[in-house]
Amino acid sequence: MARKVGLDRQDVVAAAAALADAAGSEAVTLTAVANVLGIRPPSLYAHVSGLPGLKREMALLAASRLGESLAAAASGAEGIASLRRICAAYRTFAVAHPGLYGMAQRAVAPGEDDELYDELAAAVWPVLAALAEAGVPEARRVHLARSVRSALHGFVQLEQGGGFGMPESVDESFHELVDLLMAGVASVRREEG
């Protein structure tokens, strides 16, 4: 016994993330993660600070991955075209990583955990950048960015939760939502220009 398996924090968080995506975020328990890794639950405390610590690490990972996806989507286009791609990438990420995505949405007050807060803010930075590039005046960027984030987050959340029961195509609904948002952004640009 007491053999070394040779894990580190990254391995633990990655296993937890995989478990969350495969079995839902409620399935992320120290016992379950330990089972996946072939070790005993208390051994996890050498790598993460209990369950809250693990969830925080998962949130950091989720924010980082989401940010990468959005930034990658943003490059290669400009302004509103870039914003469209960001929207698509947002939903794609949430669909591909349902458990991990949910971890990034845990409540975090600004003063409470600055590192996590900053990482989450950084993840949605591409949205603000694209709005700026699209010619939205600074005074309205934050409001529009919040609107876009709200719509995207709400959509993927409802989609994941089975909130769209009607037979109409969910893809088409998303397309309409993005069109609606883009029209709003374009109109702001127009009325100020």
Add this chain to the structure above:
Amino acid sequence: MARKVGLDRQDVVAAAAALADAAGSEAVTLTAVANVLGIRPPSLYAHVSGLPGLKREMALLAASRLGESLAAAASGAEGIASLRRICAAYRTFAVAHPGLYGMAQRAVAPGEDDELYDELAAAVWPVLAALAEAGVPEARRVHLARSVRSALHGFVQLEQGGGFGMPESVDESFHELVDLLMAGVASVRREEG
């Protein structure tokens, strides 16, 4: 001992809802609810089917209350004006009942729990009705209703989770979001008319 307190299912669910609003939905545990009611945890099983059953009851209550609020807001105005009031009422409800609101958002697949699914669908019925009244053609109503719900749900969720860290007014952001949605609805009406 073994004195009757005289509770019924409604009392238990109401206590749990109050607890959720006051202390967050994670605080809703059978032990905590029992403490509030002055009884022992196992006694709750006479009224609800364990913790899952209690949460389901809370979701039903939340959907019902939200539906009432939206329906009340919808009456007294028509079309887009009605939709505006619905949006305001949605956020007001979520702010006033943060815990209960969250309970209504649990994942429910259409075939899994029809009663709850129907109650949730009924809650957002006023949105569809207002869109119809506003002259949105039937083929696009579901898509627009999904867009509106997504935006509203996402906004209140991010607001509750502290996701809006920038100093800009959250009220103003919400106002802009609603304006954006209403403009989208109006433009659909225009392009078809």
Add this chain to the structure above:
DNA sequence: TGCCCTACCTAATGTCATTAGACATATTGG
């Protein structure tokens, strides 16, 4: 008055998170 049903109870079990403290393996300095 006696019966029963309802709403409560205690006792016991299982799962999970968590802490404390032991121990084996790898690493590093002499």
Add this chain to the structure above:
DNA sequence: CCAATATGTCTAATGACATTAGGTAGGGCA
């Protein structure tokens, strides 16, 4: 090449919680 240390794992024990089983008091009704 060996001793000291650091690291990653373990077992044991505790406590919170959900849940089941089975007992009991007291109100309503024949």
